[in-house]
Amino acid sequence: MTRTTIGAMCLLSGIIIGQLIQCRSDQASSAASVSEQSDTTSERRAVDPIRIVSTAEEATIALFENAAPSVVYITTTTVRQDYWSRNVYEIPAGTGSGFIWDDKGNIVTNYHVIQGAYRAKVTLSDQTSWDAEIAGIEPRKDLAVLKIKASSNLKPIPIGTSHDLKVGQSVFAIGNPFGLDQTLTTGVISALGREIESAAQIPIRDVIQTDAAINPGNSGGPLLDISGRLIGVNTAIVSPSGTYAGIGFSVPVDVVNWVVPDLIKFGEVRRPVLGAEFVQQQIIDRMELKGALVMAVAPGSGAENGGLQPTRKSSDGEFIMGDLIIEVNDEPIESNNDLFLTLEKYKPGEQIRLKVKRKQQTANLTITLGSSL
Template sequence: MAAYSVLSTICHSSPTFSPFSRSPNRKSTFILSKSLSLHHTPNPKSTSPFIFSLLSHNSNHDQNSLTSSNSSTPSFLKIPLPFSSALDSLLIFCTSLALSFTLLVADADSALAFVVTTPRKLQTDELATVRLFQENTPSVVYITNLAARQDAFTLDLLEVPQGSGSGFVWDKDGHVVTNYHVIRGASDLKVTLADQSTYDARVVGFDQDKDVAVLRVDAPKDKLRPIPIGISADLLVGQKVFAIGNPFGLDHTLTTGVISGLRREISSAATGRPIQDVIQTDAAINPGNSGGPLLDSAGSLIGINTAIYSPSGASSGVGFSIPVDTVSGIVDQLVRFGKVTRPILGIKFAPDQSVEQLGVSGVLVLDAPANGPAGKAGLQSTKRDAYGRLILGDIITSVNGKKVANGSDLYRILDQCKVGDKVIVEVLRGDQKEKIPVILEPKPDES
């Protein structure tokens, strides 16, 4: 604005002012002579105002004032008219150029003052999600299931990938937790950490009934980042959850959703035994996500992504995760003992549909080996008489006063018991009901 005011003063100080004029103007000659004398002044700061004051005060001078010997202008500043006219035009041109440049620079600086280059802005929830993924990705691993295959032509044994899945680091000792169906049938296992380093893994132990397995890798402790362990007992439908895994063999992938259901029940892919209190979520879970962690909004583990409900095999918005409270107890036993000590009754029972056809509710005992807990207690098996007629065995209707309508109910009750516990089994034998005490024992292959 200052440069614009000065230029306005120059342009309006004289009606005959023209910055590009080359005519021998007497008025401008006097301006030139006065301005030349300013180069010898000791105070350069006062030069510009003085020039502009001369431009405004000497517009009425005539030619005689410049050429007369009695003029107040010193004789050493008197310049011949043609030369004066050329210098006059040059000086005015330079002055105009300098003022224009000053004006342009001033405008550019003003414009730059209003240009603000802001970084990408994220909402608070977005920042929290990004931070959660960055902090928990180092804990998630990629598991490759290798199987031995014999080449049909060379008869050489080769290891080829037959499946893959996800897992997560449990502790600094190199224990990795995943699903049992991820490692089932493997002749060799490879675990790839977040930094793409790959290590051979050995199986510490597994629980087929709950579809949980523990591996171990000999990786440096500084590369192992244990995942924070949370709790699943206080989960609520509607709270946010986050699933991290390697679907379809891709690199770490994050999907988000909410808990859409609690206390669901699914069957183990290996044994068919029911898994209770499963978490249902609408976070996308695809092949390869199995064994990966399900996290809450604080980044703590609340479950293992295990299965999906989908006729096509792809995510349909209904995924299931084994709760961390169930997983923690299993992993502790596998790490300490290499096995899970789960109590059994020691019976084989008929399918639920067969019992329904009989018009009764309960679990029909097909076989109770004499060396098993139920056989020792006196439970009777189903058998045939001498004529080939089927004689039904005991039908279990309750255990410790809890009703048993099918096999899932029986498993659910036994999961709440420990090895060595005495339970009261109520059975229907013929037309009579009897209560039989049974001492629970571990599986023969786990003793």
């Protein structure tokens, strides 16, 4: 190989190596540029300032912050005996919600929340827990009162009214669905005047229907109006799955407000009574009668003093049908339940007017109501 050829080859190799070095330098420069851009774009975004977009949102926040300290979380336990060892164990029974009625430690909830419980515990919004005693129960309205001896300051829930509610009003439910405490849901009043069955298998009338989400664990919690006032106690839902389906029911506060004081004072409701016993509804239905048929009248009762006639036998052994009550203060009565629920609107000692069917005629009577206690 000549020197000229070797020189040419060396020159060519130098050119190629130079180009490779330049290419790698360009690639490194490009990578550095990309890295710089990447570093710039990976910086944290600036936080936008919070903006409450409407007075409605502000009102909801204020409502929750004001009402939440009045809502409590209730847990219950029951006891079970081991079949073989005969040892008795305390096991969780259920959870529910409630609210502070007064600063004396009275807590309102549903009867079915504490039904059959061996022990109940109330947890306040500050996460302190207190053993609770049952102060009173009213299965017919699915209401109960628990008593705690809390040392902390208790904030009673504001009380509203339910007789003047309107369909479409905004409502707010606070409770502990599935054990998730202090949960707020919102909705509207979907309907009024509904009827549901209580734990005592007696209808609860004038119930509030709402689409605010109510789930297991919400029972016993408050339903509030836009002012944060109690208008109902969340009690039941309609759902094939047992969870929220858009239909919830609340016992109206007007009922709560006359039941709870009696539960606190007497442990049960002081009901007005006529002082009469009535024929079973199944028999009345078979007789195709509309009303409450009097079977017996208690001696010295308001019914006897007012002239209410019982069912009795004649001298020749034939039954003489007693008075059939068809109206109370001009309100129609078609069944025993109608009579019982209508009487709940009055207090012991008040006078009521009865219209009765007696044989083929009607009679008007004035009765002074007695007390169940």
